[in-house]
Amino acid sequence: MLARVHAPVAPVGTAVLVVLAGAACEPKGIDGEAAVAASTSPSDSSVVAPEPAPDSGLPALTAHGWQCGGEYIVTKLEPDGDLVVFLPGDTRRLPQVRTASGARYADSSVSFWGQGAQATLERGSGSVSCTENRRASLIEDAKLRGMDFRGTGNEPPWVLEMGPAGITVYTGYESEPHAFPPVDASVDPETGGSRWETRDADGRVLTVTISMGPCADSMADVEFESTVRLDLDGLPLYGCGQPLH
Numbered sequence: 533m534l535a536r537v538h539a540p541v542a543p544v545g546t547a548v549l550v551v552l553a554g555a556a557c558e559p560k561g562i563d564g565e566a567a568v569a570a571s572t573s574p575s576d577s578s579v580v581a582p583e584p585a586p587d588s589g590l591p592a593l594t595a596h597g598w599q600c601g602g603e604y605i606v607t608k609l610e611p612d613g614d615l616v617v618f619l620p621g622d623t624r625r626l627p628q629v630r631t632a633s634g635a636r637y638a639d640s641s642v643s644f645w646g647q648g649a650q651a652t653l654e655r656g657s658g659s660v661s662c663t664e665n666r667r668a669s670l671i672e673d674a675k676l677r678g679m680d681f682r683g684t685g686n687e688p689p690w691v692l693e694m695g696p697a698g699i700t701v702y703t704g705y706e707s708e709p710h711a712f713p714p715v716d717a718s719v720d721p722e723t724g725g726s727r728w729e730t731r732d733a734d735g736r737v738l739t740v741t742i743s744m745g746p747c748a749d750s751m752a753d754v755e756f757e758s759t760v761r762l763d764l765d766g767l768p769l770y771g772c773g774q775p776l777h
Contacts, residue, residue, distance in 0.1 A: 589702055589706065589707045589708050590691065590702055590707045591673070591677065593670070593673045594608060594609045594673060594676075595607065595608045595609075595669065595672045595673040596664055596669040596673070597664065597665045597667075597668025597669045597671070597672045598651060598662040598663065598664055599662065599663050599665055600653045600660045600661070600662035601660040601661070601662075603619070603660075604620075604665075605617060605618060605619055605662070606668075606672050606676075607644065607646075608676055610625075613627070614626060614627050614628070614637070615628070615635075615637035615644060617637075617642065617653075619642075624639060624642045625639075626638055626639050626642060626643070626644060627639070629643075631645070633647060634646055634647030635647070638654075641655065641656055642654065642655050643655075646662075649663060649664040649666075650662065650664075651663075651664070667754065670682075671774075671776065674693055674776060675776040675777070678695050678697075679693045679694065679695040679776055680694055680696070680777060681693070681694040681695075681742070681773060681774070681776060682773055682774065682776055683742075683758070683760040683762075683771055683772060683773025683774075684749075684771050684773065685762075685769050685771020685772070686771065688704050688705075688769075689703075689704065689705060690702060690703045690704075690762070690771065691707065692740065692760060692771075692773060694728075697714065698711060698712055698730075699711075699712045699713075699714065699728065699730060699738065699740065700712070701738065701764055701769075703769075710732070710736070710764065711732065712731070712738045713730055713731075713732070715728050715729065720741050724743070725742050725743030725744065725759075726741070726742050726743075727740065727741045728740045736764070736765040737763075738763070738765070739762065739763040740761075741760070742758050742759070742760055742773065743758060743759045744757065744758055745757075745758065745759055747759045747760075747771075747772035747773075748772070749772060756772035756773055756774050757773075757774045757775065758772065758773045758774060758775075759771075759772060759773075760772060760773040
């Protein structure tokens with residue numbers, strides 16, 4: 533799990549409160565994160581600015597995870613242009629400062645200056661170089677948008693986001709969104725995990741099954757907490773995921 537250094541936990545909707553039995557599951561390798569990361573790759577300007585992905589249905593990233601020396605921090609760009617910086621044990625809201633290149637945000641004691649996937653964090657104790665952790669950015673952004681669970685898979689690539697307002701599945705390299713209303717979970721009779729079955733306005737049916745147990749992303753050597761199976765209107769999709777709170 534990523535370090536939780538920010539924001540109060542959003543209320544958990546009944547569709548997303550995952551209570552899982554310790555059922556055995558077969559780990560599945562995935563590269564869905566890699567496909568999403570490619571579709572939302574940083575531009576030449578600062579990554580702390582919103583990043584709409586061309587031809588992508590995914591929301592533009594406004595939150596990013598950074599490794600700054602031995603510290604992990606999160607930044608969140610607010611609609612008014614301020615940058616909220618979640619530091620270990622502290623949260624600062626920084627206004628933007630005019631600069632010749634990149635994007636710089638600063639108050640009287642903290643400065644964050646980003647360009648591309650690199651940034652500099654300055655505090656009273658000195659300055660430290662920061663590098664964006666792209667996978668962390670995707671997770672932190674979903675969490676700060678109020679999502680409670682996120683899953684990914686491949687062949688074809690897909691992303692699952694579950695929150696109080698409903699369930700959205702993004703499919704293909706264009707990340708086409710498929711939105712479904714929230715429903716209560718039941719126990720899956722085959723795996724003992726949690727199962728959701730919902731239907732959209734066009735009559736398409738989505739079934740989500742989440743089982744607790746290690747699930748490996750073989751493309752990036754990352755292990756997740758849960759195995760995920762989707763059935764999107766008859767199309768089976770397999771991958772991994774994790775709760776965000």
